[in-house]
Amino acid sequence: MNAPARDMRGSAAGPVLSARDLHTWFELRQWGFLRVGSVRAVDGVNFDLQAGESVAFVGESGCGKSSLARTLLGLHQPTRGEVVFEGRPLGMLNSAERKAYLARVGFVQQDPYGALPPFMDVRRILHEPLIVHGVRNRAEREQRAQEALEEVRLSPAADFLSKFPHMLSGGQQQRVVIARALILRPKLIIADEPVSMLDASVRVEILQLLRSIQREHGLTLAFITHDLSTVRHFAERIFVMYAGRIVEQAEVNELLNHPQHPYTQALLAAISDPDPDNARHQREVPPGEPPSLLKPPDGCRFHPRCNRMIAGTCDRQDPPDFEPRTGHMTACWLYR
Amino acid sequence: MRPLLEGLRRIGRYPSALVGLAIILALVGTAVFTVVTIPYGQALELWRGGETWRMHPVNARPAWVDRIAGNNLPQTIIVSSDDAPITEEPFVGGKRLRIPLEFDFDYGGFPSELNLFLTSSHAEREPFVRLTWETPDGRQLNLGGRRPAREERVSISQDWELERRLGRVPHVGLFAAPGDDGPPEVLDGRYRLVLDAITFEEDARIGADLVVYGRVHGLAGTDHQRRDLMVALLWGIPVALAFGLIAAVGTTVTTLVIAAAGVWYGGWVDAVIQRLTEVNIILPMLPILVMVGTLYSTSIWVMLGVVIALGIFSAGIKMYRAMLLPIRESPYIEAARAYGAGNARIILRYMIPRILPVLIPTFVTLIPTFVFLEASLALLGLGDPVLPTWGKVMNDAQTQSALYHGFYYWVLSPAALLMLTGLGFAMLGFALDRIFNPRLRTM
Ligand SMILES: Nc1ncnc2c1ncn2[C@@H]1O[C@H](COP(=O)(O)OP(=O)(O)OP(=O)(O)O)[C@@H](O)[C@H]1O
Ligand SMILES: [Mg+2]
Numbered sequence: 001m002n003a004p005a006r007d008m009r010g011s012a013a014g015p016v017l018s019a020r021d022l023h024t025w026f027e028l029r030q031w032g033f034l035r036v037g038s039v040r041a042v043d044g045v046n047f048d049l050q051a052g053e054s055v056a057f058v059g060e061s062g063c064g065k066s067s068l069a070r071t072l073l074g075l076h077q078p079t080r081g082e083v084v085f086e087g088r089p090l091g092m093l094n095s096a097e098r099k100a101y102l103a104r105v106g107f108v109q110q111d112p113y114g115a116l117p118p119f120m121d122v123r124r125i126l127h128e129p130l131i132v133h134g135v136r137n138r139a140e141r142e143q144r145a146q147e148a149l150e151e152v153r154l155s156p157a158a159d160f161l162s163k164f165p166h167m168l169s170g171g172q173q174q175r176v177v178i179a180r181a182l183i184l185r186p187k188l189i190i191a192d193e194p195v196s197m198l199d200a201s202v203r204v205e206i207l208q209l210l211r212s213i214q215r216e217h218g219l220t221l222a223f224i225t226h227d228l229s230t231v232r233h234f235a236e237r238i239f240v241m242y243a244g245r246i247v248e249q250a251e252v253n254e255l256l257n258h259p260q261h262p263y264t265q266a267l268l269a270a271i272s273d274p275d276p277d278n279a280r281h282q283r284e285v286p287p288g289e290p291p292s293l294l295k296p297p298d299g300c301r302f303h304p305r306c307n308r309m310i311a312g313t314c315d316r317q318d319p320p321d322f323e324p325r326t327g328h329m330t331a332c333w334l335y336r
Numbered sequence: 337m338r339p340l341l342e343g344l345r346r347i348g349r350y351p352s353a354l355v356g357l358a359i360i361l362a363l364v365g366t367a368v369f370t371v372v373t374i375p376y377g378q379a380l381e382l383w384r385g386g387e388t389w390r391m392h393p394v395n396a397r398p399a400w401v402d403r404i405a406g407n408n409l410p411q412t413i414i415v416s417s418d419d420a421p422i423t424e425e426p427f428v429g430g431k432r433l434r435i436p437l438e439f440d441f442d443y444g445g446f447p448s449e450l451n452l453f454l455t456s457s458h459a460e461r462e463p464f465v466r467l468t469w470e471t472p473d474g475r476q477l478n479l480g481g482r483r484p485a486r487e488e489r490v491s492i493s494q495d496w497e498l499e500r501r502l503g504r505v506p507h508v509g510l511f512a513a514p515g516d517d518g519p520p521e522v523l524d525g526r527y528r529l530v531l532d533a534i535t536f537e538e539d540a541r542i543g544a545d546l547v548v549y550g551r552v553h554g555l556a557g558t559d560h561q562r563r564d565l566m567v568a569l570l571w572g573i574p575v576a577l578a579f580g581l582i583a584a585v586g587t588t589v590t591t592l593v594i595a596a597a598g599v600w601y602g603g604w605v606d607a608v609i610q611r612l613t614e615v616n617i618i619l620p621m622l623p624i625l626v627m628v629g630t631l632y633s634t635s636i637w638v639m640l641g642v643v644i645a646l647g648i649f650s651a652g653i654k655m656y657r658a659m660l661l662p663i664r665e666s667p668y669i670e671a672a673r674a675y676g677a678g679n680a681r682i683i684l685r686y687m688i689p690r691i692l693p694v695l696i697p698t699f700v701t702l703i704p705t706f707v708f709l710e711a712s713l714a715l716l717g718l719g720d721p722v723l724p725t726w727g728k729v730m731n732d733a734q735t736q737s738a739l740y741h742g743f744y745y746w747v748l749s750p751a752a753l754l755m756l757t758g759l760g761f762a763m764l765g766f767a768l769d770r771i772f773n774p775r776l777r778t779m
Binding site: 073075098102104107109114115117129132177180184214 | 671686
């Protein structure tokens with residue numbers, strides 16, 4: 001079904017985007033200058049995204065998914081580690097190259113209405129990135145704006161170009177956001193919960209749209225989601241994040257059918273999946289609160305909530321990545 | 337920008353906005369007309385006063401006020417020797433001239449003054465002129481003789497000798513019906529001032545202008561220096577509008593950009609802007625302007641500069657900052673950063689336009705406050721030294737105790753124009769507020 005994408009992923013070109021030991025900490029200050037600690041929103045993340053693949057980042061609220069996305073986009077400066085795009089670390093780019101990088105990465109946000117300037121019409125919204133990237137010719141911009149609208153199935157494009165965001169439905173707004181992300185012809189699209197604020201009826205439509213555009217152009221798609229139940233259809237790989245880290249990663253079916261990390265197992269159990277394969281796994285929601293990112297627990301961050309905690313190990317030592325099944329990585333001492 | 341235009345198009349639905357707009361357009365039209373018909377240099381020249389105005393009455397009220405009151409007070413009458421039937425009798429070494437200056441006078445009041453302006457083109461020896469006043473009922477009064485210089489003003493009103501003879505000030509006495517008791521009554525009819533002149537040079541010429549000063553003048557009346565107030569009332573319009581508009585644009589634009597830059601960059605930039613604003617807010621504007629005016633210059637440009645400079649770090653910064661702070665965090669700004677928009681673009685194209693609709697009403701209502709400020713400065717005697725403005729008229733009126741003397745027009749007409757300006761902008765501004773602000777809530 002997704003053979004062409006797999007082919008591309010396997011190509012020798014190397015990863016499109018990689019995170020190497022990525023840390024994004026937000027300093028907390030008191031009275032404007034006293035440091036009282038850091039929020040470790042992203043705390044040691046490593047991954048490679050291959051050309052043409054679609055990956056999903058899942059995890060509970062506040063685990064640092066959006067912070068990771070912003071760091072990948074260069075909106076936050078990483079505290080440590082680096083983001084590598086096509087072999088070049090972002091930190092090494094000069095400002096022109098950094099700008100060129102931004103043209104290669106599209107960004108789709110969660111709240112489509114907020115993501116569109118309310119005082120601009122769709123035409124202006126789509127022209128803006130082109131103007132920023134030096135497309136002087138108005139006719140060319142108009143041409144590309146129309147193409148982008150056709151791409152996101154807003155047609156006839158002419159009808160939408162002169163509309164303002166408040167005249168569009170949520171789904172249409174999100175399509176405009178996607179068109180804007182596509183207009184600079186990126187290689188990679190980062191979508192931060194692209195459908196969570198939309199009406200349930202249009203969610204699948206938008207995800208399918210993203211997926212088909214991604215396949216058509218051989219783009220890499222990294223999307224963040226809460227919703228494990230739809231992930232299967234729209235991603236090839238899943239990264240499970242917990243407290244600023246990736247705790248498990250594998251192919252979609254592999255991960256959903258054989259979750260290894262107790263946190264993933266708990267997550268899957270929490271969604272009442274009618275799939276009988278999942279039904280036999282443990283049912284309990286992870287007990288307790290998500291950990292403080294200001295003072296993460298020692299050892300494995302999940303150990304205070306884990307029902308299979310190994311005393312003396314999990315609460316002392318940070319687990320490295322293990323590979324309990326082929327191509328299936330997890331950071332859990334159970335698989336030592 | 338399209339919602340802006342959409343909003344402006346909706347002005348049509350608010351009658352008050354249309355009235356306000358009409359007032360503003362009328363003011364602007366008059367301002368343009370004024371600047372075209374009375375060029376800047378000429379206006380300054382006129383307002384400097386002096387001889388230009390010698391044939392205008394002092395403190396005459398507007399003619400239309402008198403018309404409404406039904407008093408039929410006299411207008412100014414100028415009788416020139418150019419139109420008079422002059423009889424000449426040459427003789428060896430000179431000539432004898434008889435210049436009758438005739439006019440009809442039938443008003444419900446006495447003139448305010450009586451002057452004769454003589455011009456003589458003699459080379460060395462002055463001519464001799466004898467003046468005789470003839471009333472409609474045939475009385476003749478000898479007003480004495482003169483040896484006029486090349487230009488001579490014969491102030492008949494201030495002839496103490498004559499005043500003693502008439503028992504009244506000349507411009508009343510000469511026009512009064514005979515009779516000693518009771519208040520004087522105007523004798524209607526044809527008056528004549530006859531000049532019998534002898535020149536002692538054959539080609540010497542004598543010209544004469546008899547000015548019977550009225551008590552009403554034109555649309556606006558005159559002031560204590562005989563200047564037609566119309567000059568100042570008309571020229572006050574472009575000055576007031578320009579001052580208000582430049583000051584409002586200058587302060588709003590700079591304040592907005594600075595507030596947006598502070599919000600966007602945050603950190604020490606924001607801190608410095610905030611502290612400057614806090615200090616500036618507690619500095620009283622008027623005393624500073626008075627100080628600058630007293631110690632440095634009262635030029636309107638200097639004042640404008642100081643007003644703008646003091647207006648930059650005004651309370652507006654706090655207001656704009658409060659409005660811009662949530663916008664700074666809005667996802668569309670994050671999206672713009674994600675496609676590479678630079679700081680200047682984000683401030684000017686993404687943050688400021690967002691609050692522009694709310695500012696338009698504020699901006700419109702800000703204009704008259706600067707107009708009033710300029711007028712207040714002039715009223716305090718710190719008006720531009722040369723420009724004719726409304727504030728200067730009111731300042732003159734005040735120093736001349738206009739209200740005490742009953743010259744209400746002197747104070748009321750500039751005040752009415754100020755109020756009209758305020759009204760126009762306020763009506764438009766409030767309507768714009770109603771147009772743009774409900775929209776903001778849904779944005
Ligand atoms: N700019 C920032 N300054 C300080 N702390 C921040 C900042 N951005 C995020 N955080 C903190 O970092 C942590 C992770 O936030 P993030 O938005 O990345 O979570 P998330 O996984 O996207 O959550 P959600 O699913 O609710 O969107 C949170 O505790 C948040 O308060
Ligand atoms: Mg998020």
